[in-house]
Amino acid sequence: MSPSLNRKAVMKLRVRSELVYRFDPPTDAIFQIHAAHWPGQRILEETLVLTPAVPFREDDAADFGARPLRARLSGEVTVLYEALVDNGQLAGLPPGAIQQDWTDLPADVLTYLWPSRYCPSDQFGRFVEREFGTLSGGARVLAIVAWIAENVDYRFGVSDSETTAARTFIDRAGVCRDFTHLGITLCRAAGIPARAVSAYADQLTPPDFHAVFEVWLSDGWWLIDPTGLAPIPGLVRIASGRDAADIAFLSTQGTCEMIRQAITVEAV
Structure with a gap:
C-alpha cells in the first residue's frame, strides 16, 4: 500500500510515555506505545525500560507499522518509552482529494x-x-x-x-x-x-x-x-x-490498576 503523499518540510518530535500500573493477579499484557514504522515517519532514537526488568516480546513491523510489546506482568510495573521521531510535516486534507470507485x-x-x-x-x-x-x-x-x-x-x-x-x-x-x-x-x-x-x-x-x-x-x-x-x-x-479495539495502548487478559500515567510531546 502506498503512503499518503501529504508531506512538506521536516518536523521532529520528542515523545515520552511513562505508564505505572499494578497487575494483581499476574496477567498477560499488550502495550501499543512505540512510534510506528511507517513510510515518512523515521525513528531517530528511542529507549524502552521496564521496571522491574521482566522478559518481554516486541513485535517489530506488525500490521500498519505498529510494534506491540507483550509481557506477563505482576505487581507494580513501570513502562517508560522515549523516542525522537522525524515525521516530516503532514498536511491537512485538501477539499479536492478524490474519492475512488x-x-x-x-x-x-x-x-x-x-x-x-x-x-x-x-x-x-x-x-x-x-x-x-x-x-x-x-x-x-x-x-x-x-x-x-x-x-x-x-x-x-x-x-x-x-x-x-x-x-x-x-x-x-x-x-x-x-x-x-x-x-x-x-x-x-x-x-x-x-x-x-x-x-x-x-x-x-x-x-x-x-x-x-x-x-x-x-x-x-x-x-x-x-x-x-x-x-x-x-x-x-x-x-x-x-x-x-485495534489501537488500545494497553490490553490485558486480566485486571489491572493505573497508578499514574504521563505523556509528553515536544517539538524539536
Missing part, C-alpha cells in the same frame, strides 16, 4: 469500508446521503468533520469503553475516541474507507494518547483530527485499525 481501491483498504464493533456505519447511510450527498471526496470528509464540530461537545464522563458511534450520535458528546468513531462511521457510510489511528500529539491539552482517524482518498491515507485539538503536523503515529 470501490473497484479501484487496493484490496487491503476494502476492510475499512465495512461496519466494525464501535462504528456501525450501516445504520447511517440515509443520514449521510441527506446531509452530505451533494459532496464527494475531500469536500465531503471536511463537511462531516465540520458537522461533528458543530453538533458534538467535547466532554469527559459522558462515554465509556463500550460507547459506540451510534451512542455518541445520540448523546452529542464525548472524547477523542468518540469523535473519531463518529467520523469513521459517517465516512464509511459515505463509501469512503476510514480507520482509527492512535498517536502522540503535540499541543494536546491535557497531554495524553490521542485518537484520530484517516481516510483513503487520492490513492493515499490522510490524517484527520475531528476534535481539532491537535495540529496534524504534530502527530506521531502509533497504531491504526478498524476502531479503538
Whole structure:
C-alpha cells in the first residue's frame, strides 16, 4: 500500500510515555506505545525500560507499522518509552482529494469500508446521503468533520469503553475516541474507507494518547483530527485499525490498576 503523499518540510518530535500500573493477579499484557514504522515517519532514537526488568516480546513491523510489546506482568510495573521521531510535516486534507470507485481501491483498504464493533456505519447511510450527498471526496470528509464540530461537545464522563458511534450520535458528546468513531462511521457510510489511528500529539491539552482517524482518498491515507485539538503536523503515529479495539495502548487478559500515567510531546 502506498503512503499518503501529504508531506512538506521536516518536523521532529520528542515523545515520552511513562505508564505505572499494578497487575494483581499476574496477567498477560499488550502495550501499543512505540512510534510506528511507517513510510515518512523515521525513528531517530528511542529507549524502552521496564521496571522491574521482566522478559518481554516486541513485535517489530506488525500490521500498519505498529510494534506491540507483550509481557506477563505482576505487581507494580513501570513502562517508560522515549523516542525522537522525524515525521516530516503532514498536511491537512485538501477539499479536492478524490474519492475512488470501490473497484479501484487496493484490496487491503476494502476492510475499512465495512461496519466494525464501535462504528456501525450501516445504520447511517440515509443520514449521510441527506446531509452530505451533494459532496464527494475531500469536500465531503471536511463537511462531516465540520458537522461533528458543530453538533458534538467535547466532554469527559459522558462515554465509556463500550460507547459506540451510534451512542455518541445520540448523546452529542464525548472524547477523542468518540469523535473519531463518529467520523469513521459517517465516512464509511459515505463509501469512503476510514480507520482509527492512535498517536502522540503535540499541543494536546491535557497531554495524553490521542485518537484520530484517516481516510483513503487520492490513492493515499490522510490524517484527520475531528476534535481539532491537535495540529496534524504534530502527530506521531502509533497504531491504526478498524476502531479503538485495534489501537488500545494497553490490553490485558486480566485486571489491572493505573497508578499514574504521563505523556509528553515536544517539538524539536
